[in-house]
Amino acid sequence: MSVKLRWPSYHGRVSRTPPHPEGWQIDLQQVLEAVVDPVRRSIVAQLDAAGHDIKCGDFDLPVSKSTATHHFTVLREAGLIRQYYVGTARLNTLRRADLDRALPGLLDALMGRAAAPSA
Amino acid sequence: MSVKLRWPSYHGRVSRTPPHPEGWQIDLQQVLEAVVDPVRRSIVAQLDAAGHDIKCGDFDLPVSKSTATHHFTVLREAGLIRQYYVGTARLNTLRRADLDRALPGLLDALMGRAAAPSA
Numbered sequence: 001m002s003v004k005l006r007w008p009s010y011h012g013r014v015s016r017t018p019p020h021p022e023g024w025q026i027d028l029q030q031v032l033e034a035v036v037d038p039v040r041r042s043i044v045a046q047l048d049a050a051g052h053d054i055k056c057g058d059f060d061l062p063v064s065k066s067t068a069t070h071h072f073t074v075l076r077e078a079g080l081i082r083q084y085y086v087g088t089a090r091l092n093t094l095r096r097a098d099l100d101r102a103l104p105g106l107l108d109a110l111m112g113r114a115a116a117p118s119a
Numbered sequence: 120m121s122v123k124l125r126w127p128s129y130h131g132r133v134s135r136t137p138p139h140p141e142g143w144q145i146d147l148q149q150v151l152e153a154v155v156d157p158v159r160r161s162i163v164a165q166l167d168a169a170g171h172d173i174k175c176g177d178f179d180l181p182v183s184k185s186t187a188t189h190h191f192t193v194l195r196e197a198g199l200i201r202q203y204y205v206g207t208a209r210l211n212t213l214r215r216a217d218l219d220r221a222l223p224g225l226l227d228a229l230m231g232r233a234a235a236p237s238a
Contacts, residue, residue: 028229029157036151097236105224105233110147114224117216 005077016085018076023095026079026102034078035110039063040071044080047094048111055089124196135204137195142214145198145221153197154229158182159190163199166213167230174208 005019035041039061046059061068072092075081079102082093099107108114124138154160158180165178180187191211194200198221201212218226227233 028231029155032151032155036148036155038148100236103228104231104235105228109222109224109228109233112147112223114228116223117219 018073018083020076020082021079023079023098023102026095026098028103028106030078031080031099031103031106034074034080037071037074039068040075040080041110043071043075043092044094044107045111047081047092048096048107053091053093055091057089137192137202139195139201140198142198142217142221145214145217147222147225149197150199150218150222150225153193153199156190156193158187159194159199160229162190162194162211163213163226164230166200166211167215167226172210172212174210176208 005021007019008017035044042061043059047054056068056072059068063071072081072083076083079095079098082095083090085091096107105114124140126138127136154163161180162178166173175187175191178187182190191200191202195202198214198217201214202209204210215226224233
């Protein structure tokens with residue numbers, strides 16, 4: 001189901017930036033498999049609420065560092081977050097625009113931000 | 120995580136109508152666990168597209184009858200569908216209004232019906 005991602009390379013050297021799907025590769029099945037986990041939904045919610053990028057170590061999560069790393073990887077591979085390095089810190093961006101384009105309304109609905117129906 | 124549902128009874132006799140959560144008991148975690156399965160999402164999509172109730176036997180599903188029955192139960196217990204009998208046939212209703220109230224925008228987003236962002 002999931003798209004095979006290649007680690008980016010530059011002149012034959014492997015990049016430190018991990019692989020990400022393109023926006024058009026974001027797929028409902030893979031996104032649902034990512035967000036069905038409450039810890040992963042919490043990562044998305046914390047990025048959404050902060051409105052800025054957050055270091056992996058700065059999230060408030062009830063799991064070990066290695067488990068958290070796994071959750072970040074699942075979110076990155078599903079296209080929910082973008083990860084990049086600044087020095088030795090790995091930072092995380094919510095891919096809001098890409099998600100809104102690929103799966104309109106889903107992020108808002110998951111974050112409880114969609115308007116309730118009138119009537 | 121899931122709410123304990125009691126089989127309805129009437130004057131001590133167990134009803135043929137299986138138990139359903141109330142609208143206010145519909146919970147994001149349980150709904151996501153239901154819709155993460157593609158067969159269950161297909162059941163919801165078929166009800167959504169039909170716009171009318173459908174008998175369990177009349178869905179187009181790539182699984183055995185007993186597996187389908189399990190999927191219907193998961194959807195019913197999560198509050199996505201309502202099940203009732205007419206004679207010996209078990210019919211299924213999409214609980215659209217209850218879902219839209221409990222989790223605004225989610226059903227539309229899952230069905231690919233939410234408006235794409237402008238810009």
